[in-house]
Amino acid sequence: MKEEASISFGRVTRGRGQVFVSVSVTAPDGALASARNGDREGRALPCCLRALGPDEAVAYLPVLECVQTLTVEVRDERGELLASASKRLSPLGARLSSSLNTLRKDERAEAIRNVDQKLGPASLCLQLAAVVEDGDHDVLVGELGYDCFDEATAISPVSVEAFDLSGANVTRVACALSDECDVEGEGGLMRRRQRFSLALTQGVETVAVFARLKEGDRRSDFIVVEPYELGQLRERTRLAQSSVAEVEPAEGPDALTREAELEAQRRSLGEFAQRPTFSIIVPLYKTPRDFLDQMVDSVLAQTYPDLELLLVNASPEDDGLCARVEEIVCSDERVRSVELEDNQGITLNTNAGIRAATGDFLCFLDHDDTIEPDALWCYAREVSLHPETDLLYCDEDHLLDGRLIGPFHKSDWDPILLCAQNYVCHMLCVRRSVVEGLEGLPGREFDGSQDHNMTLLVGERARRVAHVPRVLYHWRMHENSTAGKGVGQKSYALEAERLAVQSHLDRCGIKARADVGGRFEGRCDLRFELPADLSLLVVVQRDKQSSDADALVGQVRRQLELAAVNVDAEVVVLDAGADLVREVARGHAAASHVLVLGPRVTAPPEGEWLPDMIGPLASGMAGCVGARSVFESGLLACAGVLVDGHRRPKRVYPEYPASKMGYYEYNRLPHAASAVGSDCFAVAADDLASHYDATLGDYAVVGLCLSLAEEGRLSMQQNYVSVRVTAGLRTAGASAEESGELACRRELLRRFGFRFVGSDPYYTPDVGEDNLYFGA
Structure with a gap:
């Protein structure tokens, strides 16, 4: 009964x-x-x-x-x-x-x-971690967790949705960012933890987030987030993600401390193994008197005295300017003037200063900017420590109405990024003997991008390039400056930039065409040529949680059939656990290049991926090329891999909106990286065979890139190409040791430990680690 x-x-x-x-x-x-x-x-x-x-x-x-x-x-x-x-x-x-x-x-x-x-935590615990602004809508990032007593509950599909006050479902896209189930303690109890993202429809102010298991015991939890809470989370996330260019720099040392530091520099000059001399070249044209005086004062206040200041006056009709220049020359023997009959344009005016210079190094300073009093001391110390240095540059900020704002903390030498934008910019300093070895000085066709052109010319020949990671240059913002209104203020500079980059490509034998404003306004865009004998193998990796690999193969094949170039290409499926090198060598030895789509990938690469991924390899610009991986919610899974003193590789820009530019456009432009992600990467077949080691597990692609770096070859983060990914459920033992991750990481450190000391060369050490610029 x-x-x-x-x-x-x-x-x-x-x-x-x-x-x-x-x-x-x-x-x-x-x-x-x-x-x-x-x-x-x-x-x-x-x-x-x-x-x-x-x-x-x-x-x-x-x-x-x-x-x-x-x-x-x-x-x-x-x-x-x-x-x-x-x-x-x-x-x-x-x-x-x-x-x-x-x-x-x-x-x-x-x-x-x-x-x-x-009552305390529910059987399924839900919490909101961040609110990410992405254009006209928000993306919620949260975490859920629950205990699992059987496998069915551990692998149960999880539904996460959002509702507004009317009860309408306001979920645009929901997806997992990570999904792990680990054994905790004794008795076989498992704990599942999922980090998720919810892209909301536009204009949601109050939201109820509801998470539940679709199968098994159907446990659930929800949270209601009021407008003020959304605002607080949005602001906190905005600060964590904000470009350093959007905030004012932190306060430096007080005046007494700063003066003590400068005095110590003056006393240290006798310790320099070399005392290079610097010629600071400043073309003048209709220069406001107050700007001129501030610039000159900053140069003559240098703690390193071995300098000459060359004022190249291209405004002979300006009696007041000429008189002031003469006064300055008479006031300090280190100042000389170069008088021009008329304004010949910034490049030829600069050339006149180059010809008059006598220093070991040439520094280029704009007539309305200023430098820190220890700028030359920092440069001289670098040359003294590394006598083979031929090119130097530093970090910079902007000078607006007497305030210093928007510091630009740069990466070390990056010839890939330099083809997209002149990130080196200020204060460019080059060895004079290298410039004298050029086949003539540049012409006026480079006006507006003369510094970019000089950087490329000398960079090609430099034995060593030094980045001084200190803000030593202050770029003045006003209505007539590029700093004030961008390169569009000087439209002629766009064609000069294109010409500078194209000339560089031609000199280096890189088969590519430089366009300006193609996929990114105001920036150079390289359109690579593919070799006629290209033989491409596309490997689609699958595991037990992969989406339909056969369908993905069909989609990639259709893309290749529609490609504008005729390519000998083959698309195959391999188990993610298979030895990639052995499988490629066994059945596809004729392939010249290999592109790998990892098991998380759900759709073919987006963008002009064939030339963008393979072109840099075929041209010799890079040894490995990686694409961005993006979750369905529009947040980044990975945009490169950072290698620094934290003893483990870190993803760059995790959970950052893929639509945003990132730190000084670093999320949108191609650039060098210590390593790339494993979701989508391309490499020459020979390099795959000699540098890829499957025994490194999840770190195999990082090991590939670091091994190539030992040969002086770059890895390229190709941000014009993206792949859509999903986070599969990762199950592991009670510790990282049982899963093998720790053993693989230890082996990576054993081989490349010197790479994990200090800061990553392609990411500034001057941004706080809580900033999403740094990765996780």
């Missing part, structure tokens, strides 16, 4: 963004009660049920502006329904019931109010 079960509803009260309903349940041993919630149309809404005692429970649901129907069911161990009851809750009714209970000081109502906080 079937035992009876009954359900009845009691008090209704409201708490913080939630409605609480007491539930009495009478049921036989082994029976389980569950709750669900829906609107008038039967669409699911957030709801949870928590036990208070043997026959008591409380259901709670979000405060919404729609009628909700709460249903509680009791089922036996076989899943057969024993009892079911429903209660209709209107917004007005819930509010009146709650107010009445408060007036009565109802103890039973008070006992269930905010019971979710009183």
Whole structure:
């Protein structure tokens, strides 16, 4: 005889963004009660049920502006329904019931109010970690976790959705960012942790986030996030992600400390193994007097004295400027003037200064900018320590109305990024003998990009390039400067930039065409040529959690068929655990290049991936090329790999909006990287065979890139190409040692430990580690 079960509803009260309903349940041993919630149309809404005692429970649901129907069911161990009851809750009714209970000081109502906080963590715990602004909408990032007693619960699909106050589902896209299930403690208890992202529709102010298991015991949890909380999380995330260019620099040392530092530099000059001389070349043209005086004062205040200041005056008609230049020359023997008959353009004016210079090094300073008093001391120390240095540059900021703002902390020497933008810029300093060895000085066709052209010319020949990671140059912002309005203020500079980069490509034998403003306004875009004898193998890796690999193969093949160039290409599927090198050598030895799509990839690469991924390899510009990987929610999974003193590789820009430019456009432009991600990478077949070691596991691609770096070859983060990825569930043993990750990382450190000392050369050490620029 079937035992009876009954359900009845009691008090209704409201708490913080939630409605609480007491539930009495009478049921036989082994029976389980569950709750669900829906609107008038039967669409699911957030709801949870928590036990208070043997026959008591409380259901709670979000405060919404729609009628909700709460249903509680009791089922036996076989899943057969024993009892079911429903209660209709209107917004007005819930509010009146709650107010009445408060007036009565109802103890039973008070006992269930905010019971979710009183009882401690639910069986499924949900929390919001960040709110990321992505264009016109927000992306919520959160975490959920629950204990698993069996495999079915551990691998159960998880649903995460968002609802607004009307009860409408405002989830644009939901996806996991990471998903792990590990054994914790004794007894085989597992704990699943998933980090997720929810892209919302536009204009959501209050949101209820609802997470539940789709299979198994269907446990669930939800949180209601008020507008002020969304704002706080949004602001906190904005600060963590903000470009350093958007904030003012931190305060430096006080005046006394700074002067003591400068005095110590003056006393240290006798310790320099070499004392190079510097010629600072400043072309003048209609220079405002106050700007001129500030610039000159900053040069003559240098703690390193072995300098000459060359004022190249291209404004002979400006009597006031000429008189002031003469006064400055007479005031200090280190200052000389070069008088021109007329303005010949910035390049030829600069050339006149180069010809007049006598220093070992040539420094280029704009007539309205200033430098720190120890700029030359820092440069001289670098040359003294490394006499083979032929080119130097430093970090810089902007000078606006007497305030220093927007510091630009640069990477070390990056010839790939330099083809997209002149990130070196200031203060460029080159060895004079290298410039004298050029086949003539540049012409006026480079006006507006003369520094970029000089950097490329000398960089090609330099034995060593030194980046001094200190803000030593202050670039003045005003209405007529490039710093004030960007390169568009000087439109002629765009063609000069294109010509400078194209000339560099031609000199280096790189088969590519330089365009300006193609895929990124105001920046150079390299369009690579593919060799006629290219033979490409595309490897689609799969594991037990991969989406349909055969479908992905078909999509890639169709893309190749539609490609503008005729390519001998083959697309194959390999198990992710297979030895990539052995499998390629065994059946595809004729391939000249290999492109690998990892098991997380769900769709073919986006963008002009064939020339962008293979072209840099074929031209010799890079030894390995990697694409960005992006989650369906629009957040980045990886945009390169950072290698620094933290003893483990770190992803760059994790959970950063793929649509944003990043730090000084670093998320949009191609650049060098210590290593690239494994979701989509390309390499020559010969390099795969000699540098890829599958025994490094998840770090095999990092090992490939670091091995290539030992031969002086670059890895390229190709940000014009993206792949869509999903986060598969990772199951592991009780520790990283059991999963093999720790052993692989130790082997990586054993081989390339010297790379994990100090800061990554392609990412500035001057940005705080809490900034998403640094990765995780």
